[in-house]
Amino acid sequence: MSREWPLWEVFIRSQHGLAHKHVGSLHAPDAEMAVNNARDVYTRRNEGVSIWVVRAADIVASSPSDKGALFEPANSKVYRHPTFFPMPEEVKNL
Amino acid sequence: MAHLPDPKLAYLLRQGDNALILSQQLSQLCGKGPALEEDMALTNVALDLLGQTRMWLAYAAELQGGDEDTLAFLRDAHEMHCCLLVEQPNGNYADTMMRQFYFDTWHYFLMQGLLTSTDARIAQIAEKSIKEVTYHLRRSGDLVVRLGDGTPDSHAKTQAAADALWMYSGEMFLYDALDDAMVAQGVAAASAPLRAAFLEHVGEIFAEATLTLPDPSAWMQRGGKQGRHTEHLGFILAEMQFLQRAYPGAEW
Numbered sequence: 001m002s003r004e005w006p007l008w009e010v011f012i013r014s015q016h017g018l019a020h021k022h023v024g025s026l027h028a029p030d031a032e033m034a035v036n037n038a039r040d041v042y043t044r045r046n047e048g049v050s051i052w053v054v055r056a057a058d059i060v061a062s063s064p065s066d067k068g069a070l071f072e073p074a075n076s077k078v079y080r081h082p083t084f085f086p087m088p089e090e091v092k093n094l
Numbered sequence: 095m096a097h098l099p100d101p102k103l104a105y106l107l108r109q110g111d112n113a114l115i116l117s118q119q120l121s122q123l124c125g126k127g128p129a130l131e132e133d134m135a136l137t138n139v140a141l142d143l144l145g146q147t148r149m150w151l152a153y154a155a156e157l158q159g160g161d162e163d164t165l166a167f168l169r170d171a172h173e174m175h176c177c178l179l180v181e182q183p184n185g186n187y188a189d190t191m192m193r194q195f196y197f198d199t200w201h202y203f204l205m206q207g208l209l210t211s212t213d214a215r216i217a218q219i220a221e222k223s224i225k226e227v228t229y230h231l232r233r234s235g236d237l238v239v240r241l242g243d244g245t246p247d248s249h250a251k252t253q254a255a256a257d258a259l260w261m262y263s264g265e266m267f268l269y270d271a272l273d274d275a276m277v278a279q280g281v282a283a284a285s286a287p288l289r290a291a292f293l294e295h296v297g298e299i300f301a302e303a304t305l306t307l308p309d310p311s312a313w314m315q316r317g318g319k320q321g322r323h324t325e326h327l328g329f330i331l332a333e334m335q336f337l338q339r340a341y342p343g344a345e346w
Contacts, residue, residue, distance in 0.1 A: 005129070026131050029240075036233060037131035040138050 008034040009059060010042055011052040020052050028053075101275040102213070103157045104175065105282060107165070108319050110150030111176035114166055115327070116197060117143035118334045119184055128187055135233060139194070142226040149219045167338035171327045178318040179262040181327040185255070188241055188248065192255035195234040195299070196263045202231045203291040204266075207283025216281060235299045242303025253305050264314025267292070273319075 005027035011020035023042050028034035034053040043051070062070060074080070120140035127133025151162035158165075179197055184190045205227050208220035241252040267289040269277065276282035293310055300307045317323070337344055 027129060028131065032236070033240075036236070037135065039229075040135040041131055044134075044138065 005029045007056040008038075008053045009056050010034075010038045011054070012038075012042055012048040013050040013052075014047055015049060020050065023047070025056060100157060101272040102281065103154055104272045105276045106150050106154035106157070106216075108175040108177075110147050110154055110165070111174050112180050112197075112201075113143040113147040113150065115174070115176040115330060116180040116194075117141075117147060118330055119180065120190075120194075122333075123184060123190065132187075136190075139230055139233075142230065146219070146223050146226070149222065153215055153219070163338070167335045171323050171331055172321045174323065174327060174331070175319050175321060176323075176327070177262070177265045178315050178324055179259065179265065181318070181324055181330060182259060182262060183326055186251060188251040188255040189259070191234055191237045191241065192252065192259050194230070195238045196259060196296070198227065198231040198234045199292050199295050200263075200266045200288065202227050203288050203295075204283055207288060211282070212280035235295075238299055238305070239303040242300070242305040249304065252303070256300070256305055257308055260308035260312060261315045263292075264289075264312075265316045265318060268314065268316050270320065 006029075007025055008028055008031075009025050010023050012023045013020045026034065026037050026041055028037045031053060035051055038051045038053055042048070117140045120136050120143070123133070124137050124140070125133065127136055147166070148162050151165045155161045155165055160168075179193060182189075182193055184193075202224075205220045205224045208216055209224065211217045211220065238252065241248045243249070244252075267285045269285045273282060273285070277284050297307050318327075
């Protein structure tokens, strides 16, 4: 077994109402210390109101080589964007 | 002991010097922590304590004259009023964390007690400090459990640190006439409940850490609060005060 502490990915919610955002990673022996370490490493400048940590090994990611098959088919399907509706002038901020 | 006519001034210097010297000790580990995350955490604690130092010494300076900087950088060892615990060497990481844990436990219960101080300014400092100190205690207690209940090697080192530092863990509860005067005025928190809370919390954490609690009735070192220090403080001050001694008035 590796003597290194496992890697954790850190997600911080900066203010109420916003989603947690990935801010970086760190090493910690378990979840509790990962949260403590995240607090010490990533919230020193008042960045957060909430912390999530997840073992980096537990994240399942898409492969970069699958990019073409996964994402390119959506390129040519502009009709999936709701851009064909005339917006009334009164409606702001959409 | 330096002449201290005002018990409140002495009380403020004692609190401020504790935070100042422990902060300096932890700052020496900046860049040398056992892991990046621990390094950052120690440095954060050092900065928290330095912030608290400023509040205590700024208040002390109002009573005595001068300012927080002259108090921090131009007093010699016999004029410093920190307890002996904080000037003990960083040693290995078990030593550093055990010193921190003893200090944090006392500090936490003291700040709780000072929340209701009759001195509004002191109550305010306690109010500002308590959140930081709560986290310090949570962290150092957690690490004591991990180190104590870790490998045979980490257990042995942590028990050795607990035993070696124990004789410095009682001074904070040994009140002299100046402390008693502050308690009588409702400014300071009484010693007996603080010590009971200290022993209870240390006992709980040690049980979880599979460590043996040293004898609570053991003889305790004393003198730091009155300005009689171990040989370590002189070296700490030599480094901490060098710049202001060599280049008086130098600014960032």
